[in-house]
Amino acid sequence: MEETVILVDRDDQEIGTMEKMEAHLQGKLHRAFSVFIFNKKGELLLQRRAEGKYHSGGKWTNTCCSHPRPGEPTFAAAHRRLQEEMGMAAELNFVFSFVYCAAIQDDLVENEYDHVFFGITDALPIPDHGEVSSFKYITMARLAVDLKENPGDYTRWLAICFDEVMDHYQQLQIADMQ
Numbered sequence: 001m002e003e004t005v006i007l008v009d010r011d012d013q014e015i016g017t018m019e020k021m022e023a024h025l026q027g028k029l030h031r032a033f034s035v036f037i038f039n040k041k042g043e044l045l046l047q048r049r050a051e052g053k054y055h056s057g058g059k060w061t062n063t064c065c066s067h068p069r070p071g072e073p074t075f076a077a078a079h080r081r082l083q084e085e086m087g088m089a090a091e092l093n094f095v096f097s098f099v100y101c102a103a104i105q106d107d108l109v110e111n112e113y114d115h116v117f118f119g120i121t122d123a124l125p126i127p128d129h130g131e132v133s134s135f136k137y138i139t140m141a142r143l144a145v146d147l148k149e150n151p152g153d154y155t156r157w158l159a160i161c162f163d164e165v166m167d168h169y170q171q172l173q174i175a176d177m178q
Helices: 020-026 074-086 140-149 156-171
Strands: 004-008 014-019 030-038 044-049 064-066 092-105 108-120 132-138
Touching: 004 020, 014 020, 020 108, 030 074, 030 156, 044 074, 044 140, 064 074, 074 092, 074 108, 074 132, 092 156, 108 156, 132 140, 140 156
Parallel strands: 030 108
Antiparallel strands: 004 014, 004 030, 030 044, 030 064, 044 132, 092 108
16 A cells, blocks of 8 residues: 655644655755653653664664655644554653654655654553564663664664653653652
């Protein structure tokens, strides 16, 4: 099935659509989202992307991420993909957005206006193994160290947004749950 992404300007205003792979080959700015699920101990649920993914296979990343479909609200897409990738549901809260552009491999470029959502649940994931090869919970402090010591183990977008995720994590006092 051909997937289509929503092309946007730097203000996240929709300017068109494009086939997903073509958007990544051309480096077109498009709408995306990233979900960060924490358990009640304040640990972040990471997924290891399946080896067969079209990019960043085998790398650790946030709980789930993807692109809304044309006509689909970003919030609804975040819930949909959390269920599809991780087999779980959680109440999600929009936290912040950021724009990044990074060459990720070969000729692929991630150029995304990324909406970040946080959720808290102790429900265990039941991942789709076509999307996710494994998962783990990790403290934010440990993840901060590991991102510095082993950056090649993680997706580019996680490393790019991590400092802002950490700032919001601390502001929301999720860390106080530990």
